Amino acid sequence: MNYVPGTASLIDDIDKKHLVLLRDGRTLIGYLRSIDQFANLVFHQTVERIHVGKKFGDIPRGIFIVRGENVVLLGEIDVDKPCDTLLQQVSIEEILEEQRLQQQAKQETEKVKMQVLKDRGLSIPKADNLDEY
């Protein structure tokens, strides 16, 4: 409400820590440094956080520039509040491994499903791959 009273604006969110969810399913956490009229975002000290089950891993990514149209949601993180009590942080390799396993499992089930449907003569057309998350 700082600069444009009566409307919502990202200006007040600058220099604060944020979590952004992108359309491809990635979760980024970083300090929002700059914006523009399209809500393109510049993140600083960005960390990509991968969640698998109850575990999560952080991959430091540096500076990110996110094109506004790819943002699903964006929210400020309260640095004071402890957030990871339920989740367990693991190393990067481990989380990537977990993720890979998860993807694999998903693919397996998908394959089985398609096979079953095929046997019955049905087919579900594959959905458009945009925003597949």
Next chain:
Amino acid sequence: MFRFQSLDEDCTLEEEDEGLVEEEDEIDQFNDDTFGAGAIDDDWQEEHKRLAELDERDGLGGVLGMGGGGMGGELDLGGAGDSSSTHLPSSAAHHPLPSSLPSLKFSSSSSGLPPPDVEDRGGGGDLAESLARLILEADPAIAGVGAAERPGPSPSSSGSSLSALQGLDRPRVLPQPSSIPHPAQSHQHPHHPQHQLPPGPSTSGLPPGPPPSSMLSYQQQQHLLRRGTAPMGQMNSHSIWENSMGFGPVSLTPGLVTHMEDSPLMSIIKEVGLPKRPPQGRNDEGQDLSERVPPPRSSSPVIGSPPVRAVPIGTPPKQPMSHAMNHQIHHPMAVHVRAPVQHRYPPPFPERLSPNTLLNIANSPLCRGPFPPGVLSQMQRAQLLNSQVAGFPRGGPAPPLLPGGGGFRPFFGGPPPPHGHRMGPPPPHGPPNHTPPIRHNTTHLHPQHRRMLTQRMQNRGGDRGRTGGDRRSRDPYSNLMTQKEKEWVTKIQMMQLQSTDPYLDDYYYQNYYEKMEKRQERERDSSKKEHTTKLITPQVAKVEHTYRPVQFAGSLGKLTVSSVNNPRKMIDAVVTSRTDDEEKREKQVWNKRRQILYTVEKMYSLLLEVQDFEKRFVQTPEEDREALLEQHKTNTVQLCNSLREKEWDDRVSDEQCVMIMSVRKGKRLISRLLPLLPSPQAAAVVMAIARNLPALAKKDKQDQVLCWLVEPVSAVIQSLSSSALTDLLQELQGNEGQLATVLHNKFGVTLLYLILSEGERMQSSDPNCQLMDDNRWTELVFSVTRELLSVPSSSLSPPLFTPPNLLSLLSRYVDRQRLELLQDKLQISALSR
């Protein structure tokens, strides 16, 4: 790479035109201007001579360049014309004068403030004097500024600088080489080497040679050699393009180069002048690329289109310099300014001194990143800013930064943006106790909204401010987005809110607040009634910008000029319809449908206007009300007429109605339209509906939207006369079998009941009712009852509602047995609704 003096004076094109300059820039950005804004067209020899003369004068210790260099900004020392001969590398500029060099000599104290009074560094009075003299002679315009400019020694910095100066044998004033464009000044005069030269070398205007090492630290030397004409000032300010646009190369003070006597490179430089911006130099130094503005597009020249901004709208603001600051600080080293460049590229934002420029001077005692001193990256700038901001309230070590004269003030204050409806100068973020309350411009909001906002802000401001502010002040990376940029984004967002027709663009907002107002008025006492303020939304005058393409007489066609602002039709396509029989038939069907849809749309717009009339009427000022009223009447008339069959026939056309009603939207339209029609017409419409009910019902099977019509139709029915009512009932029954179909349809049943109930009401309420005058009514009712009885229950559609007096009606006409049967069938009971 070196800029060659134009050997032939005649061949330089002095292109002052805007248009041509634009094009020319695209030709060769990276080289110096061989012609055009930056070109030198004077005789360099003469120039040289002149400079040499100036050289003779008593050295002015100008710490001239001092502030200027650091400030970067737009002081254009180049520009076409004479000083060009000294396209001296900034190397010269970055001269020992500690004060002028941002970093090094600065040692501890000044972390970046440009000492505004350059002269003092030099050690006092006589420097100042000679400087003043020089300046005054150089340019009367500057004289004014210069005079204003020499304040007393700045306490903070003088100490250090003086001490630094001690080390030098000869205090030298290195005129500021800043290559920043200095739009207002058309200096024809290069600055001077205000230095007390050892008598001897460098009587020439451009004394070459590296400064004696005692004078220059290694780093400085590197600077000088490396950076060529790009003085610090250039770093943070403009892009190559901008400079080549018309800001001439830096006319470095020859004096600067005094010390560089020996280097052959320098001598060459002296003679020929350095290129304005050695391109590689720029990139190597990790320059602040954020300052770059993309090159001007090949936008249409002025001839063909409305004026176009040179900088496309999406560009973030560069950091412009305020002229005043330039004058004061940079000390105009005879800048060569050709033309007031501002005209060509009007900056979209008010100019102010960017913190960048200021900080660049003081640059890196604080942060000596990977960058060579003198270059402040955005980050460093932000850090610096932070430290200042943080330091401010604490009144800590930062003070040397602040009092640097007018330097920082523009940053903090920020001249109020030119746009009327925007906010006042917002202070920077900082610890809350020191920031003055931010004044928001809320005039465009509804007063109620405004009140809510302020309340909310107060609640929030208290608890959040403290921690946030603290944290932010400790974060070295904060404030990367400058105030200016924030304002710019906000401005764009605000622009989107401007509207010429708030009722159209922001309907829900307006309505919501209106309702709230009404509610409050009701609740509040009349005694303490607040004046109801009128809602003001920023309204922009609706100006028609029609572009008519330029066409020259006698030429074929129009100019092929198109841009974002005036897109031009490229092809004149002509529609030819094919006549194919089959296609025709199919098309006819489609066309008919399209025609219907089109009619429906047109009627809808009229309808909406008519319905909104009241609201708008209240909103418009007195004078316009007449016109509005007229328009309203016209609209209404038009609406009614659209139902007519033929132009001269006043009757409602059945066909038209049916056509319209065959579309879902059409039914909705009719339902909204009925209340607005005059009663005979409304009645006619209802008749038409009744008459064609089977057809309509069939079409409606999928949508079931006929039921929307119940309400308006019932309203109409209630206004019908008895004969009309009878007619209606007759229509409903129509020919054989129609009633059966009617009964199948929910709407039909409801309609029937409505009619019957109305008849009953008439009969019971008004003893003189003419309903019974002829037997029609009775007969009709009889047939209805007959039908009702014969129709199987399953096919009888339940109505939307059952009027209560149906029972009494039926009891009039049928005997007890039948009555009971009917009761069962229709599930009417005395208590049913």
